[in-house]
Amino acid sequence: MAQKPGIPKGTRDFGPEEVIKRNYIIQTIRNQFELFGFLPIETPSFENSDTLMGKYGEEGDRLIFKILNSGDFLSKVRPEVYELKDAAKLAPKITEKALRYDLTVPFARYVVMHQNEIDLPFKRYQIQPVWRADRPQKGRFREFYQCDADVVGSDSLWQEVEFVQLYDAVFTNLNLQGVTIKINNRKILAGLAEVIGASDKLIDFTVALDKLDKIGPDGVRDEMLGKGISETAIAKVAPLFTFTGSNTEKLELLSDLLSSSAEGLKGIEELKFILNAFEDMSLQTATLTVDITLARGLNYYTGAIFEVAAPEQVKMGSVGGGGRYDDLTGIFGLKGVSGVGISFGLDRIYLVLEELGLFPDSVQRNTQVLFLNFGDEESKYAIKAVTRLRRAGIKAELYPDGAKMKKQMNFANKRAIPFVVLAGTQEITDQQFTLKEMHTGQQFTIDYRELEERIKA
RNA sequence: GUGGUUGUAGCUCAGCUGGUUAGAGCGCUGGAUUGUGGUUCCAGAGGUCGCCGGUUCGAACCCGGUCUUCCACCCCA
Numbered sequence A: 001m002a003q004k005p006g007i008p009k010g011t012r013d014f015g016p017e018e019v020i021k022r023n024y025i026i027q028t029i030r031n032q033f034e035l036f037g038f039l040p041i042e043t044p045s046f047e048n049s050d051t052l053m054g055k056y057g058e059e060g061d062r063l064i065f066k067i068l069n070s071g072d073f074l075s076k077v078r079p080e081v082y083e084l085k086d087a088a089k090l091a092p093k094i095t096e097k098a099l100r101y102d103l104t105v106p107f108a109r110y111v112v113m114h115q116n117e118i119d120l121p122f123k124r125y126q127i128q129p130v131w132r133a134d135r136p137q138k139g140r141f142r143e144f145y146q147c148d149a150d151v152v153g154s155d156s157l158w159q160e161v162e163f164v165q166l167y168d169a170v171f172t173n174l175n176l177q178g179v180t181i182k183i184n185n186r187k188i189l190a191g192l193a194e195v196i197g198a199s200d201k202l203i204d205f206t207v208a209l210d211k212l213d214k215i216g217p218d219g220v221r222d223e224m225l226g227k228g229i230s231e232t233a234i235a236k237v238a239p240l241f242t243f244t245g246s247n248t249e250k251l252e253l254l255s256d257l258l259s260s261s262a263e264g265l266k267g268i269e270e271l272k273f274i275l276n277a278f279e280d281m282s283l284q285t286a287t288l289t290v291d292i293t294l295a296r297g298l299n300y301y302t303g304a305i306f307e308v309a310a311p312e313q314v315k316m317g318s319v320g321g322g323g324r325y326d327d328l329t330g331i332f333g334l335k336g337v338s339g340v341g342i343s344f345g346l347d348r349i350y351l352v353l354e355e356l357g358l359f360p361d362s363v364q365r366n367t368q369v370l371f372l373n374f375g376d377e378e379s380k381y382a383i384k385a386v387t388r389l390r391r392a393g394i395k396a397e398l399y400p401d402g403a404k405m406k407k408q409m410n411f412a413n414k415r416a417i418p419f420v421v422l423a424g425t426q427e428i429t430d431q432q433f434t435l436k437e438m439h440t441g442q443q444f445t446i447d448y449r450e451l452e453e454r455i456k457a
Numbered sequence B: 001g002u003g004g005u006u007g008u009a010g011c012u013c014a015g016c017u018g019g020u021u022a023g024a025g026c027g028c029u030g031g032a033u034u035g036u037g038g039u040u041c042c043a044g045a046g047g048u049c050g051c052c053g054g055u056u057c058g059a060a061c062c063c064g065g066u067c068u069u070c071c072a073c074c075c076c077a
Helices: A016-035 A057-063 A079-084 A087-094 A104-113 A158-173 A186-195 A199-210 A212-226 A231-242 A247-257 A262-277 A328-332 A346-356 A376-391 A405-414 A425-430 A448-456
Strands: A046-048 A097-099 A122-131 A143-152 A180-185 A287-290 A304-309 A318-325 A339-345 A369-371 A396-398 A419-422 A433-437 A443-446
Touching: A016 A122, A016 A143, A016 A158, A016 A346, A046 A104, A079 A087, A104 A122, A104 A143, A104 A328, A104 A339, A143 A158, A143 A346, A158 A180, A158 A262, A158 A304, A158 A318, A158 A339, A180 A186, A180 A262, A186 A199, A186 A231, A186 A247, A186 A262, A199 A212, A212 A231, A231 A247, A247 A262, A247 A287, A262 A287, A262 A304, A318 A346, A339 A346, A369 A376, A369 A405, A376 A396, A376 A425, A376 A448, A405 A419, A419 A448, A433 A448, A443 A448
Parallel strands: A180 A287, A369 A396, A369 A419
Antiparallel strands: A046 A097, A122 A143, A143 A339, A180 A304, A304 A318, A318 A339, A419 A433, A433 A443
16 A cells, blocks of 8 residues: 655755756855855754754754654663653653754854864855754745854954845845845843843843834833833833834934943944944945844844845745854853854745746756657767767757657657757768757758757857 | 644646535647647546544535644744
């Protein structure tokens, strides 16, 4: 009895057309990464559980795919632990490995393990799949690709400036105009929480603030109240909820609000440095905007926070994110090494480009010429020409079977192959080829030289 | 993880208040056309109605469970 095949929830197969388009995006990103001086690394699909666990917060731990130990793993669990039937206690005993959840933590682990082999500052890029045990939605999968570029070992804010340029360069080269690079600073968020006396509720505060565009000022207020932040405290920062203005105006308002917070003012300074860099150096197609409500990845970011929003007409979550983390490698024992990096969400960029019809025609080009098969003798003649064409850089194929012409022509038609060559006994005698241009239906009987020229043209 | 939603031919979908052998369009295969595709015409193949169980004389249709899809929340690329 044959079983009905299927793939796990949130995973996908990719057909030839999709893979070609995905490769186009990856290649574009990779080109820019290398132009900016990043070097490639790869890390294993799975890590030791304790490398990953606890690095992404409580929510993150839940979303990490754990790998069941091999062998008779249950017999090694102490009976009293097993009897508790507490998944949180039992899991670490029976799942010592877990699938990679992002590329940043494995990179931090890599830096610490290879600290004596790498020269700081170290700029690396990494394009690999990651896995999350999330519930799938549009643009949200359980297996997806991240394309990360990070630099460790430099505190310079010029890195942040370059990452903004890198975002701009990639999206410009993908012909995706109108993306918004949102920037914020964790120190500003911390300063705000400090000023309103809610430093202990920093995460609740920022998570609520992050929802502003979704639930509105009243929604944010309600959520903050619900988390135990007082009415008077909220009133102090309420101007932020409704504030619109230029980047400079936003920073002015923040300077007032944060005048008593050293940390907050430091954050403003950092933000200003980055913005100043773009005063006489413009971006190509992206817009850089300060967004105080941006609070992603709070678990390890300590300075700048980035997020890239797709053009407004596309309903899609962010297509990229990143930020600075002053002490990421500290958890693995290497102190005082700062890192900053960004990530591109390949799968979401794909959906956006598809929706906007931005894949260039050239990425879909496949076989350019198909030689029909009229039998073994004729094929012998054809394959020689096929070989010559391939050596000339032309994608050429010989139909493998001596099937009916209708079938072979149909195949070329469905595959959208622009040229077909017919070479039967007559052509062989004359040392010619009959080239058919599928689009127009025109045919020419010509020699090899002209054949190659016409296909190239 | 919480709440909702979806599933019928390869694809997009019909299928009435439960009632014989479950339909259409497109696609597919063959033929009209033995060296000529796209158009046309003719014929044909293809479904245990997501899966398991229940109610019923009788279930694609009602009920329960489960898987899947999509959506909202949570969170995130």
